[in-house]
Amino acid sequence: MTVRTIEVRERVMARNDELAAGVRARLAEHGVVALNLMSSPGSGKTTLLERTLAVLGEPLDIAVVTGDCQTQNDADRLAAHTARLVQAVVTGGACHLDALQLSDALDHIDLGKTRLIIVENVGNLVCPASWDLGEKSRVILFAVTEGEDKPLKYPKMFEKADWVVITKTDLLPHVPFDVERAVRYCLQINPRLQFIHISAMTGHGMNAWFDFLRQSIRPLAGV
Amino acid sequence: MTVRTIEVRERVMARNDELAAGVRARLAEHGVVALNLMSSPGSGKTTLLERTLAVLGEPLDIAVVTGDCQTQNDADRLAAHTARLVQAVVTGGACHLDALQLSDALDHIDLGKTRLIIVENVGNLVCPASWDLGEKSRVILFAVTEGEDKPLKYPKMFEKADWVVITKTDLLPHVPFDVERAVRYCLQINPRLQFIHISAMTGHGMNAWFDFLRQSIRPLAGV
DSSP: OHHHHHHHHHHHHHHHHHHHHHHHHHHHHTTOEEEEEEESTTSSHHHHHHHHHHHHTTTTTEEEEEEESSOOHHHHHHHTTOSSOEEEEEOTTOSSOOHHHHHHHHTTSOGGGOSEEEEEOOSOSSGGGGOOOSOSEEEEEEETTSOTTHHHHSHHHHHTOSEEEEEOGGGGGGSOOOHHHHHHHHHHHOTTOEEEEOOTTTOTTHHHHHHHHHHHHHHHHTO | OHHHHHHHHHHHHHHHHHHHHHHHHHHHHTTOEEEEEEESTTSSHHHHHHHHHHHHTTTTTEEEEEEESSOOHHHHHHHTTOSSOEEEEEOTTOSSOOHHHHHHHHTTSOGGGOSEEEEEOOSOSSGGGGOOOSOSEEEEEEETTSOTTHHHHSHHHHHTOSEEEEEOGGGGGGSOOOHHHHHHHHHHHOTTOEEEEOOTTTOTTHHHHHHHHHHHHHHHHTO
């Protein structure tokens, strides 16, 4: 039984990797950069995107693709704050986005008028790690309300990521969270990780996040 | 491809349900109650269990089974606070516990000297919902640092649960979390849900949690 499961899974993953390569090629052709935003449920992905769209939606020509198990709540929240396109993918209970879903979502996005696509993955620190979507970079949101040892407990997610955004820093006075230890654990799993510390509530650190987004599209946009 | 995946998945799930029925029968035979504790990563499962073992570990003959993707950090944290058995299940990256893993864990627990087994599932609001472990009740931890709409976004988890423990209530003054709305969303998904509000940090509400645990074993223990 186990062996059969693994065989099928490997075939499914191989097909996903093919589709992700197709997404990557299609994005490159149009000079569009995609970021894959991943985290636990409730780490602040949607709030961060609300603030981001309000400030950089137009200047960076951002489109957002949100993945949700059953609702399009996040997409509705985001659409209320922006004229930019927000494309909802309802996974029907599945625990991650896959490259086919992103590929389908791209059909609804005018890539000629888009420079940055931010994909808000399903809130889950396990499964999305295994699914390449064709993104340029993977960004994990890591809230200070979680335990510092998340990188050790969900290593695959951190191994495959490029950036870690420490969120909800306004709550640091109220929670037993040691930022230095959390960063050390992240680097123990993946020494190449880079960090941004933000509070979307107070605005602290948001400029560093905005700079990261501008930087992400710079090589392609030639700015 | 999709059809094949579903077929295999259904076969795997059917086998899991058989194994869960076996676990349930084995626990009933020994008069042991199992609770399946589920939540997002970082909702406070391990901290709650630390406090629980300290107070009720001996009086209720509690054993704990912790599921973790890669580490046994949680098991180590818990073992530091109790002489009761803490059995670690490292899932090797899998995103949930299954009935076979719990069945194997039971082989290491003296069921004759145990009345309550608390299973700390992998931190994940999606996948564990589909896997019956043979538990009596399912308990979701829902931290006030998460969004109120978690029940709408992860409905399967809440549909199949019996109790919701609202955690980290000490942070309510610092987060934009509307408890009434969160409860309303929970009941919208599952009107049978019951609620406990706690802060493991301040101790607020812990007596209600302890009463719930005592009550859980009462019918079997004849107390």
